[in-house]
Amino acid sequence: MxxxxxxxxxxxxxxxxxxxTSLAVAAPIxxxxxxxxxxxxxxxxARLPEPEVALRADPLPSGRWRLTLAARHFRFTDIxxxxxxxxxxxxxxxxxxxxxxxxxxxxxxDIGPLPPGRHRIxxxxxxxxxxxxxxxGGLIKGAVVxxxxxxxxxx
Amino acid sequence: xLRVTSSSLKSGAAALxxxxxxxxxxxxxxxxxxPSEIEALALTPVPFVFASVAVLGPAAGLALLAAxxxxxxxxxxxxxxxxxxxxLRGLVPSLGxxxxxxxxxxxxxLAATGGLPRHGTAPWTQSTLLVPDMQLSLxxxxxxxxxxQVALALILLLGIGTRLAGGVLVLLSGLGLWVFGxxxxxxxxxFAAPGLMLxxxxxxxxxxxxxxxxxxxxxxxxxxxxxxxxxxxILVGAGxxxxxVAYKLTQPTLxxxxxxxxxxxxxxMTYDVIALIMTGVEIVCGALLVMGRLVRPVALxxxxxxxxxxxxxxxxxxxxxxxxGALFVFALAGxxxxxxxxxxxxWRMA
Numbered sequence: 194m195x196x197x198x199x200x201x202x203x204x205x206x207x208x209x210x211x212x213x214t215s216l217a218v219a220a221p222i223x224x225x226x227x228x229x230x231x232x233x234x235x236x237x238x239a240r241l242p243e244p245e246v247a248l249r250a251d252p253l254p255s256g257r258w259r260l261t262l263a264a265r266h267f268r269f270t271d272i273x274x275x276x277x278x279x280x281x282x283x284x285x286x287x288x289x290x291x292x293x294x295x296x297x298x299x300x301x302x303d304i305g306p307l308p309p310g311r312h313r314i315x316x317x318x319x320x321x322x323x324x325x326x327x328x329x330g331g332l333i334k335g336a337v338v339x340x341x342x343x344x345x346x347x348x
Numbered sequence: 349x350l351r352v353t354s355s356s357l358k359s360g361a362a363a364l365x366x367x368x369x370x371x372x373x374x375x376x377x378x379x380x381x382x383p384s385e386i387e388a389l390a391l392t393p394v395p396f397v398f399a400s401v402a403v404l405g406p407a408a409g410l411a412l413l414a415a416x417x418x419x420x421x422x423x424x425x426x427x428x429x430x431x432x433x434x435x436l437r438g439l440v441p442s443l444g445x446x447x448x449x450x451x452x453x454x455x456x457x458l459a460a461t462g463g464l465p466r467h468g469t470a471p472w473t474q475s476t477l478l479v480p481d482m483q484l485s486l487x488x489x490x491x492x493x494x495x496x497q498v499a500l501a502l503i504l505l506l507g508i509g510t511r512l513a514g515g516v517l518v519l520l521s522g523l524g525l526w527v528f529g530x531x532x533x534x535x536x537x538x539f540a541a542p543g544l545m546l547x548x549x550x551x552x553x554x555x556x557x558x559x560x561x562x563x564x565x566x567x568x569x570x571x572x573x574x575x576x577x578x579x580x581x582i583l584v585g586a587g588x589x590x591x592x593v594a595y596k597l598t599q600p601t602l603x604x605x606x607x608x609x610x611x612x613x614x615x616x617m618t619y620d621v622i623a624l625i626m627t628g629v630e631i632v633c634g635a636l637l638v639m640g641r642l643v644r645p646v647a648l649x650x651x652x653x654x655x656x657x658x659x660x661x662x663x664x665x666x667x668x669x670x671x672x673g674a675l676f677v678f679a680l681a682g683x684x685x686x687x688x689x690x691x692x693x694x695w696r697m698a
Contacts (some may be wrong), residue, residue, distance in 0.1 A: 205639050206416045212589075212635055213408035217401060220597050224399045229390050230599035233381070275486045275531050288383045317383065331390045 235324040237279055242266045243328045244281045248316050248337035258307055258339065260287065262300045262316050267333075270321065271298035277320035285316040286325075312339045380609055380661065389605045395620040398600040403624075411628040415636065422642055429644060429682065436644075436679075440686035441567055444677040445552025448542055449504045451669030452517065455479075456501035460494045464666055477524050479535050480667070487527045496520065504546075507555020511568075514546030534594065537587035542674045544580040548573045548685050549677070566688040577685035578640065584674055585637025588650070592630035596623065603627075610661040629653065640683040647678035 228236065237243070244267035251259045262269075267281040277283065285297040287304060290313055295304055297316065304314070317334040318326045326333050381389065397403045458464035459476045466480035475484045475494045484490055500520070503513045521540035524532040549567045551557035567573065596603050603626070604619045614622065630653075633646045654668055665672060680686070 205419055205636070205641050206412065208639065209415050209632065209635055210412055212631070213412055216593065216597060216631065217404040217408040220404055221399050221401050223598050224394045224600075227394055229392070230602035232595065232599055232602055233386060234390060273483075273486060275482075275528055286383070291382065291384050293383055315383075317387075325386060325390065327390055332387050 229327055231324075233324060234327045235277060235279060235320040235322075236327045237281060241281060244318055244326065244333050246285065246316055246318055246333060246335040248314065248335040250314060250337045250339050253303075256306045258304050260297070260302050260304055260314065260316070260337070262297055262302070262335070264300065264318070267318055267326075269297070269299050272321060273323070274321045277322040277324065281318075281326070283318065283320040283326065285318050288315040288317060289313075307339060307341050309341045309343045312341065313337075314339060381605055382609070385605055385609055389601055392601045392605070395600055395604065395623075397620050397624050398597065407624055407628060411632050415632050418642055418645070425642070425645060433682070437681055437686045440549060440552075440677060440680050442553040444680045444686075445507075445510070445546075445549045446554045447676050448546060448549070448673035449507055449510065449551065449555070451666075451673040452539075452542055452546075453501040453504040454666055455669045456497045456504070458666060460497035460501065464664070477527065478520070478539055478670075482524065482528055482532065482535070490527055493520075493523075493527075507551030507557050510549075510551035510555060510557055511547050514543045517543030517546065534591060537583040537590070538674070539670055541580040541583040541587070542670050544576045544583070545674060545677055548576050548580075567686045569685065569687050573685040573687075577681075580674070581640055581643065581678070581683065582638050584671075584678070585634040585639075588630050588634030588637070590634075592627050592634065596627040596630065600624075600627075606661070610657075612657075612660050626653075637678075643683040644679050647675045651675045651679065 228234075242265075245265045246267065247263045249261045249263065251261070253259055262285055264285075267283075269284060270282055271284070286293055287295040287297055287302065289304070294314075295302060296319075313336060315334050315336045317332050320326055397407070455464070455478065459478050459480075462469075462472045462474045462476065464480055465471050465474055465476075469480075469483075475491075476482050477484060477487075477490075477493055477497070484493060496516075497520075500513055500516055503509060518540045521536040521543065524539075525536050547568070568576070600620070600623050603623045607619045607622060612619070612622065617625075629649070633650050636642050636646050651672065654671060655665075657663075658665060658668065677686075
């Protein structure tokens with residue numbers, strides 16, 4: 194039946210017209226909500242308090258560095274899922290000078306030794322499916338700057 | 349006229365269903381972005397060209413016009429195709445089958461062993477189902493799929509019982525939907541389709557199947573073969589339409605960020621416009637494949653487009669070996685199942 198219809202000269206053009214018209218009308222309605230791409234970001238319901246995270250960095254006697262992530266309205270888990278619920282649960286990505294360094298599945302994480310110099314370490318909260326949790330002002334993250342002196346470099 | 353209008357309504361309804369069912373899937377491309385690019389992406393608004401009927405309407409009109417012109421020229425193109433057709437179709441049971449088998453085998457083997465991980469995951473640490481994103485560690489109890497994929501890969505590589513292996517690949521694609529849910533919709537059609545194609549073509553001339561028979565088993569013919577081929581064509585086309593809507597049309601800022609990340613050539617346009625063109629091309633090409641029109645040219649256009657994008661983004665072709673294989677075979681065979689190998693006389697006449 195469908196094959197017979199599609200074999201008519203104008204049928205493919207009309208079918209395409211239906212498809213493209215529907216998409217041209219529906220897409221602006223869908224996109225009107227704005228919002229960041231759902232493939233990368235998870236927005237929490239507005240009724241939930243927005244999570245916060247603060248970082249503290251402590252040197253260890255071995256020369257390594259330990260980060261403590263003090264999170265509010267957020268719980269850490271090492272359980273990853275394919276599609277996360279919109280709840281404040283997950284882990285954090287640790288970013289060192291713009292490059293992902295590690296994933297923290299608990300509030301305390303060892304990031305190893307750092308070379309002498311100034312280092313900016315950030316923790317970005319992620320959902321259980323690794324999507325970045327989105328707050329009202331963008332990503333939810335905390336940062337700390339570590340100054341590693343020459344003699345205490347540890348590397 | 350009523351029937352013709354119904355095809356238009358059906359295609360429109362299909363488009364709306366895609367909107368309704370699009371999951372919050374994470375395409376592997378998202379993993380290409382750096383932390384600072386993701387931070388910027390979080391605050392990037394949807395571009396005007398994707399949020400306005402005043403732009404999308406005329407853009408859809410232009411896409412329709414281009415498709416209508418291409419369809420009007422289909423007759424002329426078909427004349428050229430007819431001349432080359434026996435030669436091209438003759439390559440399906442040898443080169444086509446080999447490309448399809450080896451590409452799929454490589455993907456299966458690397459998925460099972462974690463050799464082709466998504467960005468940010470260490471190689472050889474996470475077994476997946478068919479594609480880098482579908483990590484089996486997220487599907488407890490399905491470790492058996494590692495063994496199934498390795499066995500299927502070896503079978504395809506050697507070309508033993510290829511038609512049966514094609515059927516298993518179709519089942520595996522369906523099983524992926526069962527195990528991973530709607531997330532797997534992004535991948536299932538593009539693996540089920542090559543499975544159907546293998547059921548028609550068989551292992552081809554360069555396979556153990558052929559060696560054991562001392563000849564290449566011919567592709568299947570008849571209504572069953574045509575039905576399987578049509579199914580493969582519809583799955584590939586519908587897969588492209590789905591991906592274009594779920595990832596490009598409704599998440600344009602992600603595509604634009606990826607183009608920016610890869611420093612994609614601008615051709616004198618903004619990335620917003622390039623993203624819109626890419627979306628339109630994917631939707632129109634996918635729809636034409638579903639309808640079985642201009643199959644060879646469409647296969648070549650998509651092959652060229654995904655190859656160019658992969659080169660620009662520095663991606664390994666193994667990420668999409670299933671698609672390269674399927675499109676290559678469509679470019680050889682066209683809309684209809686390849687049929688038996690042509691005789692030497694037919695080749696000379698061509």
